[in-house]
Amino acid sequence: MTTYNLTVFPGDGIGPEIVDQGLRVLEWVEEAYGVKFDIHTDLLGGISYDTHGLPLTEAALAKAQASDAVLMGSVGGPKWDGKTDYDKRPEQGLLNLRKGLNVFANLRPAYCFDALADASSLKKELVAGLDMLIVRELAGGVYFGEPRGINTLEDGTREGINTQRYHESEISRIARVGFEMAQKRGGRLVSAEKSNVMESGLLWREVVTAVATDYPDVELSHMLADNCAMQIVRAPKQFDVIVTDNLFGDLLSDEAAMLTGSLGMLPSASLSDEGPGLYEPIHGSAPDIAGQDLANPIATILSFAMALRYSLNLGDAATAIEHAVSVTLDQGYRTADIMSEGMKSVGTKAMGDALLAAL
Amino acid sequence: MTTYNLTVFPGDGIGPEIVDQGLRVLEWVEEAYGVKFDIHTDLLGGISYDTHGLPLTEAALAKAQASDAVLMGSVGGPKWDGKTDYDKRPEQGLLNLRKGLNVFANLRPAYCFDALADASSLKKELVAGLDMLIVRELAGGVYFGEPRGINTLEDGTREGINTQRYHESEISRIARVGFEMAQKRGGRLVSAEKSNVMESGLLWREVVTAVATDYPDVELSHMLADNCAMQIVRAPKQFDVIVTDNLFGDLLSDEAAMLTGSLGMLPSASLSDEGPGLYEPIHGSAPDIAGQDLANPIATILSFAMALRYSLNLGDAATAIEHAVSVTLDQGYRTADIMSEGMKSVGTKAMGDALLAAL
Ligand SMILES: CC(C)[C@H](C(=O)O)[C@@H](O)C(=O)O
Ligand SMILES: CC(C)[C@H](C(=O)O)[C@@H](O)C(=O)O
Numbered sequence: 001m002t003t004y005n006l007t008v009f010p011g012d013g014i015g016p017e018i019v020d021q022g023l024r025v026l027e028w029v030e031e032a033y034g035v036k037f038d039i040h041t042d043l044l045g046g047i048s049y050d051t052h053g054l055p056l057t058e059a060a061l062a063k064a065q066a067s068d069a070v071l072m073g074s075v076g077g078p079k080w081d082g083k084t085d086y087d088k089r090p091e092q093g094l095l096n097l098r099k100g101l102n103v104f105a106n107l108r109p110a111y112c113f114d115a116l117a118d119a120s121s122l123k124k125e126l127v128a129g130l131d132m133l134i135v136r137e138l139a140g141g142v143y144f145g146e147p148r149g150i151n152t153l154e155d156g157t158r159e160g161i162n163t164q165r166y167h168e169s170e171i172s173r174i175a176r177v178g179f180e181m182a183q184k185r186g187g188r189l190v191s192a193e194k195s196n197v198m199e200s201g202l203l204w205r206e207v208v209t210a211v212a213t214d215y216p217d218v219e220l221s222h223m224l225a226d227n228c229a230m231q232i233v234r235a236p237k238q239f240d241v242i243v244t245d246n247l248f249g250d251l252l253s254d255e256a257a258m259l260t261g262s263l264g265m266l267p268s269a270s271l272s273d274e275g276p277g278l279y280e281p282i283h284g285s286a287p288d289i290a291g292q293d294l295a296n297p298i299a300t301i302l303s304f305a306m307a308l309r310y311s312l313n314l315g316d317a318a319t320a321i322e323h324a325v326s327v328t329l330d331q332g333y334r335t336a337d338i339m340s341e342g343m344k345s346v347g348t349k350a351m352g353d354a355l356l357a358a359l
Numbered sequence: 360m361t362t363y364n365l366t367v368f369p370g371d372g373i374g375p376e377i378v379d380q381g382l383r384v385l386e387w388v389e390e391a392y393g394v395k396f397d398i399h400t401d402l403l404g405g406i407s408y409d410t411h412g413l414p415l416t417e418a419a420l421a422k423a424q425a426s427d428a429v430l431m432g433s434v435g436g437p438k439w440d441g442k443t444d445y446d447k448r449p450e451q452g453l454l455n456l457r458k459g460l461n462v463f464a465n466l467r468p469a470y471c472f473d474a475l476a477d478a479s480s481l482k483k484e485l486v487a488g489l490d491m492l493i494v495r496e497l498a499g500g501v502y503f504g505e506p507r508g509i510n511t512l513e514d515g516t517r518e519g520i521n522t523q524r525y526h527e528s529e530i531s532r533i534a535r536v537g538f539e540m541a542q543k544r545g546g547r548l549v550s551a552e553k554s555n556v557m558e559s560g561l562l563w564r565e566v567v568t569a570v571a572t573d574y575p576d577v578e579l580s581h582m583l584a585d586n587c588a589m590q591i592v593r594a595p596k597q598f599d600v601i602v603t604d605n606l607f608g609d610l611l612s613d614e615a616a617m618l619t620g621s622l623g624m625l626p627s628a629s630l631s632d633e634g635p636g637l638y639e640p641i642h643g644s645a646p647d648i649a650g651q652d653l654a655n656p657i658a659t660i661l662s663f664a665m666a667l668r669y670s671l672n673l674g675d676a677a678t679a680i681e682h683a684v685s686v687t688l689d690q691g692y693r694t695a696d697i698m699s700e701g702m703k704s705v706g707t708k709a710m711g712d713a714l715l716a717a718l
Binding site: 076086089091095121122123126142143145148149150153157158159160161162163164165166167168169194196197198199200201202203204225226227229230231232233234235247248250251252254255257258259263284 | 435445448450454480481482485501502504507508509512516517518519520521522523524525526527528553555556557558559560561562563584585586588589590591592593594606607609610611613614616617618622643
């Protein structure tokens, strides 16, 4: 029987309870597909800081690096805001994990579930059937660039500094992921940057344009990031795949996710060239509802499905889970974040029950 | 008779034709309010590059600095993309103008005109009555930070670099503008940054929090920029004033503008502590429709109205113009960008005629 090693970081806030439902689904996969998951649960974020004084220990990172896939919930919360050294805040644990796994390609689908098209703040006809993918560079840019920090100048005043830094090899490897995803999907790629203001964006545009010659079947266009932020609101269905840097990807993918009306539903996969991928819901740790059986576990469950597909060669199991999510929605089950009139309101665990029943 | 010196930069693309309509409105103000505008028209952007080899000459900047207000259309276009040295591209002329005037406070209202509430891609009830203001830092951050450029490394490969740099004095002065605007409006200020990832954002949050003690009547909250990009789509009416940095302000204000359905309608004012303000529509140069009498001149006309209010002490004239815009819309006049069934489709000049008739 094939055995896979998984490292699981439930993290903070709603993380543990949504991960619990994801693990139930993995148990189902073990039975249904005759595989075995060796699961090592570890600490990430605020809970790791509280225990070890660090948001990610070297031992935990080493475990993660040695596993077949890394699954997580979410990190951070007001409990730690400003209460730790900056380089020990919960989010730094996540950034260290991403960097340590070298998962430079963050795939963020923004998909509108038919059953939820009404839940969008956009007019239904603009989002029904929406299926776009944001490919966000995740291991570089201003998130990791040096120099950085808050410096005290000679006169005693302070200055905050961050550096956006992209090497052409970092740009070409993420561009390739963008083109390959576009090949598998609708054949259209939009590259977003601010080349009219930032030299790093200019290099980005040049390198993406050069890489395009290897993908003649993909239609490439360039869009300024501010215009992209507009176009996502104006007519999201114009997009197939967007490739962009770490910071623009952060904003644009959250914007795109929100307009599907399905923030609690959207998964993400972060991939490296070799080594395990990292799978996490795109939503945050929602500390205000943590521990109350209110959170929507579907984004996490769909993230675990992406792990099955991209890291564990269990694409059939992934498809089965995705199908079960649709069925569960069609049956009317809704957690609070996606509740609407006439539907069946359920908690985190009951949503897991419904999904397992559908499986 | 009071005489005001105005420098006017029509710029590129649709700039000249929309500025023409703005100048007609200024002629009306001269007659109606017994003032005189001494107008010096000069070159900015691509047209300046074509004429002088520079997107803004020192002489033109000096003229602008010495005037009472600076009015502009728009700059840039594919004609110049990649065809000039990077520091001579059209947009650099605009950046040099902003920096040369030290207009650090960019006020970008996102206002939903009643007559246009249906034109938004958002559900009508989410945008009807929307009236928010983005206060964007305009003279600092990654737009101007050094070091920057594309460097060739020892091994011959290249790296693109930009630097986000904010001094605490730059943060506090823009924060004050944010608080003062909130005082005059709904009393609520949201400060947006990525303090969970960027030290410059952490300093931003600290300084804004410190400045808040001088404005006890304003309710301050902090929001991560990615969450802000979401919330603007989810429930825009939650916002009164948002204060944010140059780059986040670029994306968030375009996003907010688009969701009003009125991109061709929205003006902006950029103010310094002393010296003239700069007034420009928030939309771009739309080269695809330039010279065809198709562009909507209202954003430019409303920008000129902001100049009357903020730089020329002619608030009554500004109010009269804003009122005339509402009347013209209520009468059904629409340029192509805001056209809808049953309305009267007009060109750039005819929209100017209708507005003057309403005045
Ligand atoms: C939690 C935070 C560090 C993170 C980011 O900024 O990348 C989050 O917003 C995300 O998008 O995954
Ligand atoms: C034209 C460009 C330089 C400019 C900017 O990025 O500031 C524009 O997008 C704007 O928002 O005024």
